[in-house]
Amino acid sequence: MAVALDTSAAPPAKTAETMSISPGLRSASPVLILLGLGFLAPLITVAAYAFAAPKSFDVFRSFTLENFAAIFDPQNTVWTSFVWSLIFAFLTVVLLAVIAYPIAYGMNRMFGKWAGFVSVLFVFPLFVSENVRLYGWVLFFIKNGVLDGALKWLGFAGGPEVLYTPGAILFGMLYVYLPFMLFPMSLGIAMIPRDLVDAARDLGASRLMIWREVELPLAMPGILIGMLLTFVLGAGAVAESKILGGQSIITIAQDIEVAFTYAQNWPLGSALALILVAIVSGLALYVLSKLDLDRILGRR
Amino acid sequence: METRSQIRARFFVRIWTAFVLVAIYLPILCGALAGLTKGRYFAFPVKMFSGEWWGKTLESFEIQTLVQNSLLIAFIVTLVSVFLAFFGALAFARYDWKGRRLYQKAILLPVFFPQPVLGLALLLWFNALGINPSWQTAVVAHLVWIVPVVTLVIAIQVYSFDPTLEEAARDLGASRWFILREVTLPILWPGIWSGALFAFLLSWGNFPLSLYTAGVDSTIPKWLYSKMVAGYTPMVPALGTMSTLSAAALLLTGGLIGILVRRRREQA
């Protein structure tokens, strides 16, 4: 029955199929339109502004490299912001990898029926505005705050002055970006088939050897995504330095913001943003090109 | 088989996870404490608790507007993003088409992008188009970031969906719409539901995008930030705690509904 129907309907259906677009592209098109208008177009605008005359709004009407010249001028100290942001992003990645790995491992292999609950506990802070959470740390570390007050109450001299230092900024970044390392990492560890670990142990491998030879390489795609995510987010961090850091250092995102707001120098801000985007997307595209997303998300 | 070193490792992992969790919730607790302190300034140990700042916050007309704005934006973002992301996820994980690999990577880019920069870029773009930033533009900005996230959430569910089910339904004579309603949607429902929860909560708590793209309209995170940098008022931790609690309540109810529906289906 079905066969008969198919054969009779096949020729017209086939021509219709070749005429129209594939179901995949059709389903993707709304998202693609959104990304085109909401992501690509703004980036093109930024790129266009980056080549406009400084402190003007003459986008598409002037072309100059002055903004980039100003940034790369050794007289200008804006490069220190780049250096700070990239160093902090790098430190965030390294420290978070160390902090998150045991937790990600535990969620997959040790917590059993509690694993779901533990991951909800780690997801939830994502839904609380980062400034609210960072502000909580201000209340914790500030003079007469929770730490200082508690230590004084216990008879100590009071808490250390950590607030408004570069260390506080790094701490804030670790705090805010932990889930972005944890979940991809956990996804990566979930990709390690149990049998392979059992087999390696059966063949005499020690715990360390199993980790180095089997678990780490197989979890690497997930770990790489986590590292990439946290690096990118860290490079664009601004709230941490504003709230916890008291502007003890200026991050690049903050420079961009200042150029756009107080300085009203959109072309300079755009040029800065363009450089940051180039660094970030270059890295992102490089790492993403190495990964097979079907395997990571589909766990096949 | 458990060796002693495995037991030791498990102990260490548990302690470490607990420690990190405490650190994650500590500032939220500090905020809650500060919001419930009587008086204008916060000092620990808290000498006297009171609900006066909660009361003042709830009464404030300004804050009611903020809540309305935040809710409105989150609702629209949820509806639109779930709709777009559902089809986006099918294209991501279900269909095999020519541009799929590229599309999978393109969709990740907004997620892998510093949000403050994205907000400013959108501001520039809206300006170039001659659009005045308002809560509507904030909705667009949220969508650019949230649709990819929701697409990923739903795509994970789509991967476990057996496409031969749709083929079987078509073979049994079902129309495209009928298959969607009777087969595809019910099976993908858990992913869609969690995607919707993600969309709402991420929009509700978003700060960097709203900061630059909402114009004169303010949202809760945006208002909190402006007060934080301007000087201390206990209304900041009070409103922050309320916002956190409502997010938690929503997540809890959403999760419970999900569990109840699944259970009812399994029993039926």
Added chain:
Amino acid sequence: MTLATAAAIEATPVPEGAGHVATKPVLQLVGVKKVFGEFAAVDGINVDFKEGEFVSIVGPSGSGKTTLLRMLAGMESPSEGYITLRGNLINDVPADQRPTCLVFQSLALFPHKTVGENIEFPLKVRKMPPAERKERALELMRMVRLPESYYGKNVMRCSGGEKQRVALARAFAYDPDVLFFDEPLSALDYKLKKALEKELKDLHRESGKTFVYITHSLEEAMVMSDRVGVMSRGRIAQIGTPEEIYTKPVNRFVAEFFGEVNSFEVTERVGGWTTADGTVLTVSGVPDGVSGKATVIVRPETMRFVPAGSSADNTISGVIYNEYSLGSRMQYQVHAGERIFLVEASRTASGGLSAGDAVTIGWDAADAIVVGD
């Protein structure tokens, strides 16, 4: 109980098996139990595995064979009983410290390593220098009949049969005293499976190692093994040579595990062994200790058509309901009243018979199997 007493306990006596098998047990199980909560997955197993023997453990899913294997390989500890390897108690010795190796059902090949790296893994564990490692790996590849050019090949690009060989070579590289197999051939197509079964047996012969093979397929077990143990509900129902298991099953479970059988529940009456409908069967070879009630089992291949003029110890008249081709042989479903019988015959012996024909079927007493339950 100390180790000495544990080893002193005699396991199930084993009938003398194939000639080349040495008699010294390399692996010994005494009263081994594994309990999960209330459920005893393995409920008291006693077996000796002799040096150089190929033993298969067969059983349906849920019979406890996988749990047994995990205990043997060191991935679970027994709740009760003793597992000894060359006289040493190894109950709680973890997998990495046991001189045994498991070939997984999934094969568990490392997907990020090449064929060579997979095989060299256990050698790398032992810190063998790279050059020596490669030499040994190539030697093992020759042994499992893998071309040398595969050394640098991505293991995920190998075919199903090639992956089997890589897994085998890797297990041999570990140089274990005993190799365990968790039905590694189950995912292959029939033809390849048949070929590899024979190769595995050849490999067993060449290597002289002790093989313990777990499978749900009795057919597979029969082809390869010196001895077969049939598991049911956490216990070993019977262990013996394939010949013994086939011709002298100890109970109905073992007899039926081979496939479809014709069975008659009989009670001992004055006239002899009588079926429920009052027919008295001619029966021989009733095992000692069976009395009162028994089951007479006639395999389809020993049931035959009895043409007019010839005779059999027991005969039944019926009508052919349907016929099935088994290749060189035919199987017939014969209905006799309420009862359904299966008869197998060569195509020539049953020439011309087809559905609807009235036939007489029968068997000789010596061809039937009598079991107690």
